[in-house]
Amino acid sequence: MSDRQLANSQLGSLEYDPAPESAAIAKLKPSYGLFIDGKFSEAEGGAQFATVNPANEEQLSMVAQADAVDVDRAVSSARRAYDKVWSKTTGAQRSKYLFRIARLIQERSRELAVVETLDNGKPIRESRDVDIPLAAAHFFYYAGWADKLDHAGFGVNPKPLGVAGQIIPWNFPLLMAAWKLAPALAAGNTCVLKPAETTPLSALVLAEIVEQAELPPGVVNIITGDGSTGAALVDHNDVDKIAFTGSTEVGRMIQQRTAASHKHLTLELGGKGANIVFDDAPIDEMIEGIIDGIFFNQGHVCCAGSRLLVQESVADEVLRRLVRRVEQLRVGDPLDKNTDVGAINSAAQLLRIRELTDFGVSEGATRYTSSCELPQKGYWFAPTVFADVSQSHRIAREEIFGPVLSVLTFRTPEEAVAKANNTNYGLACGVWSEKGSRTLWVAERLRAGVIWANTYNRFDPTSPFGGMRESGFGREGGRHGLEAYLNV
Amino acid sequence: MPNIESEAQLKALIASLSGVDAVGAEARAAKLSTRSIKKSTKLAAIDMAISMVDLTTLEGADTPGRVTSLCTKAMRPDPRDLTVPSVAAVCVYPDLVAHARSVLGASPVAVASVATAFPSGRASLAVKLMDVREAVSAGADEVDMVIDRGAFLSGRIGQVFDEVVAVKEACGDAHLKVILETGELVTYDNVRRASWIAMLGGADFIKTSTGKVTVNATLPVALVMLEAVRDFAETAGRTVGVKVAGGIRTTKDAIRYLVVVNETVGSTWLTPDLFRFGASSLLNDLLMQRLKQQRGAYVRADEFSMD
Numbered sequence: 174m175s176d177r178q179l180a181n182s183q184l185g186s187l188e189y190d191p192a193p194e195s196a197a198i199a200k201l202k203p204s205y206g207l208f209i210d211g212k213f214s215e216a217e218g219g220a221q222f223a224t225v226n227p228a229n230e231e232q233l234s235m236v237a238q239a240d241a242v243d244v245d246r247a248v249s250s251a252r253r254a255y256d257k258v259w260s261k262t263t264g265a266q267r268s269k270y271l272f273r274i275a276r277l278i279q280e281r282s283r284e285l286a287v288v289e290t291l292d293n294g295k296p297i298r299e300s301r302d303v304d305i306p307l308a309a310a311h312f313f314y315y316a317g318w319a320d321k322l323d324h325a326g327f328g329v330n331p332k333p334l335g336v337a338g339q340i341i342p343w344n345f346p347l348l349m350a351a352w353k354l355a356p357a358l359a360a361g362n363t364c365v366l367k368p369a370e371t372t373p374l375s376a377l378v379l380a381e382i383v384e385q386a387e388l389p390p391g392v393v394n395i396i397t398g399d400g401s402t403g404a405a406l407v408d409h410n411d412v413d414k415i416a417f418t419g420s421t422e423v424g425r426m427i428q429q430r431t432a433a434s435h436k437h438l439t440l441e442l443g444g445k446g447a448n449i450v451f452d453d454a455p456i457d458e459m460i461e462g463i464i465d466g467i468f469f470n471q472g473h474v475c476c477a478g479s480r481l482l483v484q485e486s487v488a489d490e491v492l493r494r495l496v497r498r499v500e501q502l503r504v505g506d507p508l509d510k511n512t513d514v515g516a517i518n519s520a521a522q523l524l525r526i527r528e529l530t531d532f533g534v535s536e537g538a539t540r541y542t543s544s545c546e547l548p549q550k551g552y553w554f555a556p557t558v559f560a561d562v563s564q565s566h567r568i569a570r571e572e573i574f575g576p577v578l579s580v581l582t583f584r585t586p587e588e589a590v591a592k593a594n595n596t597n598y599g600l601a602c603g604v605w606s607e608k609g610s611r612t613l614w615v616a617e618r619l620r621a622g623v624i625w626a627n628t629y630n631r632f633d634p635t636s637p638f639g640g641m642r643e644s645g646f647g648r649e650g651g652r653h654g655l656e657a658y659l660n661v
Numbered sequence: 662m663p664n665i666e667s668e669a670q671l672k673a674l675i676a677s678l679s680g681v682d683a684v685g686a687e688a689r690a691a692k693l694s695t696r697s698i699k700k701s702t703k704l705a706a707i708d709m710a711i712s713m714v715d716l717t718t719l720e721g722a723d724t725p726g727r728v729t730s731l732c733t734k735a736m737r738p739d740p741r742d743l744t745v746p747s748v749a750a751v752c753v754y755p756d757l758v759a760h761a762r763s764v765l766g767a768s769p770v771a772v773a774s775v776a777t778a779f780p781s782g783r784a785s786l787a788v789k790l791m792d793v794r795e796a797v798s799a800g801a802d803e804v805d806m807v808i809d810r811g812a813f814l815s816g817r818i819g820q821v822f823d824e825v826v827a828v829k830e831a832c833g834d835a836h837l838k839v840i841l842e843t844g845e846l847v848t849y850d851n852v853r854r855a856s857w858i859a860m861l862g863g864a865d866f867i868k869t870s871t872g873k874v875t876v877n878a879t880l881p882v883a884l885v886m887l888e889a890v891r892d893f894a895e896t897a898g899r900t901v902g903v904k905v906a907g908g909i910r911t912t913k914d915a916i917r918y919l920v921v922v923n924e925t926v927g928s929t930w931l932t933p934d935l936f937r938f939g940a941s942s943l944l945n946d947l948l949m950q951r952l953k954q955q956r957g958a959y960v961r962a963d964e965f966s967m968d
Binding site: 187298302454456461501627 | 682696888928931
């Protein structure tokens with residue numbers, strides 16, 4: 174076993190005092206109900222479950238556990254709203270509501286950022302600067318489309334699908350809700366949204382915002398619960414569309430259950446993104462890009478650049494700089510404005526990360542782990558880089574969904590492409606080179622939905638996002654994102 | 662340290678430097694400027710910044726009286742509070758060096774002089790060297806030279822290098838700061854290359870700007886220069902300082918630079934020996950923010966002397 178703790182680097186010794194954002198800003202309630210038909214109500218069976226702060230394992234709030242009866246209430250409410258109100262509104266009217274939601278997200282952005290960080294464990298810097306502004310941007314963007322659907326390239330007067338059941342993951346709770354709701358509502362669908370079991374709170378604040386924006390009751394329903402709630406939603410006969418973001422395993426199950434039904438389906442699943450580094454890459458920015466690619470959101474990113482393919486001639490230099498930079502990451506209290514890497518979202522996820530990294534060590538990869546001090550309570554995993562990884566190692570093939578990078582090498586562009594494509598997934602890749610022609614040559618040959626050049630993990634509502642092969646199908650964002658919610 | 666023996670060798674070395682991705686460099690600088698520096702860290706950073714100031718006056722209208730005032734302030738930035746550290750240096754034109762030297766006497770505040778036909782650098786090498794020698798013999802501890810941007814931009818980097826070498830020699834024991842005038846070099850790639858040429862030529866410091874052109878120090882430019890000194894220290898084994906100059910007026914700005922230093926090259930560089938601010942109005946803002954941290958309230962701007 175070769176677990177090398179890094180020597181304390183000289184970097185970062187202007188010690189920063191803690192600069193925590195106040196948890197009170199979240200204004201959390203002791204318990205939340207289900208948002209159905211424009212109001213909050215208890216679950217039919219009265220069941221509840223706790224949602225905890227992964228950074229300290231303290232309970233944040235109790236939320237309702239929706240069962241099949243509640244799902245039916247939500248879907249019926251969405252159906253009524255679709256038939257009686259939403260399908261009869263004009264695009265301009267829908268646009269007005271979407272603009273309202275966008276503005277309200279901005280107005281309550283500080284509260285939402287704190288809620289997101291408390292419930293998810295991600296650093297406040299990211300929820301404040303990425304998640305919340307992007308969520309608002311998605312509503313703004315699709316607000317603009319609502320009255321221009323005739324010009325979206327899907328023919329004249331394209332029709333919505335009806336009731337959309339939307340199941341979202343825990344890694345970007347509010348942002349994923351925005352990705353799902355904004356295009357669906359713009360296209361004229363009504364929605365039943367189920368946030369992830371471990372991160373329901375920001376979606377419930379969004380429910381309050383939907384109420385504030387005075388959307389007609391039933392247009393947006395938000396129901397909390399575990400996998401059984403999601404399954405009930407997928408199985409409900411009156412749902413016209415299922416949109417799912419999450420693991421490939423669950424995605425496969427959903428596709429089986431919706432097969433041979435009238436239900437439209439889009440899936441955004443896992444990934445094992447490759448960041449390909451050529452010897453002429455802009456080295457300092459490339460190191461930052463690799464760091465962003467894998468340690469952004471603790472690596473809980475489906476498109477994370479979890480494999481680094483580096484040209485052999487610069488591999489040692491890149492690894493040396495990378496390890497130095499990893500050591501510098503500030504890991505700790507997610508509410509601290511200076512934290513770079515926060516908490517792992519759940520005990521279950523932490524277990525999976527540990528299991529896979531242990532495998533990495535036993536399969537002979539060289540492990541570098543940041544010597545950062547981890548808090549005693551909560552779910553934490555120190556940023557880790559594996560060198561000497563080969564294509565057959567589990568850590569090069571399976572999605573770890575944590576702050577763990579696997580470094581492999583290549584010698585020629587052909588080999589880089591072959592290795593990058595040698596995966597079941599196909600969500601995202603990055604190419605780092607100062608030579609434009611080579612970047613384009615490589616990008617043409619990569620089998621992935623998103624390819625970044627000299628950057629990584631950049632998102633914009635105008636740009637379509639989605640995968641191929643086991644990373645799913647369908648696109649979210651941009652004009653393409655409308656297609657998933659129109660009958661075309 | 663690599664011994665440069667021919668222009669071809671220098672050109673090959675400079676060509677081997679990695680490019681800078683402008684979008685990435687600016688994003689990194691912007692990200693670092695979101696660091697939240699509060700309480701005791703802020704106080705420590707303010708004192709650190711004060712001790713790194715090269716208190717500067719480079720006006721045609723400068724007088725010995727103004728320089729006297731500046732030197733007095735440099736030694737005791739806040740006469741009512743002697744715990745405020747003195748600044749690193751005063752920076753003046755060569756003709757005022759002797760005067761500054763006599764006012765500063767044996768104080769630890771150094772005299773820095775701009776030279777080499779500052780700010781444009783448009784004079785013959787002989788004139789430039791004469792300028793340097795006069796400043797040094799008048800008592801300058803530090804010389805701030807400008808590179809020949811015309812030569813650099815037309816690819817005559819050997820000439821730029823030779824001038825740095827010659828000026829370094831003329832400096833004798835005086836420390837040499839080489840001003841790249843990054844606002845005229847325009848691209849980050851150029852900034853990185855010019856940084857290396859200056860360091861290879863013997864610069865003790867590389868400095869962003871004269872303060873006399875439209876674009877002066879920026880955070881991304883400082884980042885690129887700090888990366889250059891870090892890499893140079895690793896390959897050549899010699900630590901070179903960085904001075905950012907022009908347009909830095911607020912404590913907030915100064916702290917952002919300190920954060921970039923801290924997270925790019927680390928604590929070794931967080932000393933006046935290796936990092937400086939070339940500024941004039943910055944000092945008063947640092948003093949005001951220092952008092953604000955201590956008293957919890959702002960004082961009037963007129964509480965501090967204008968120069």
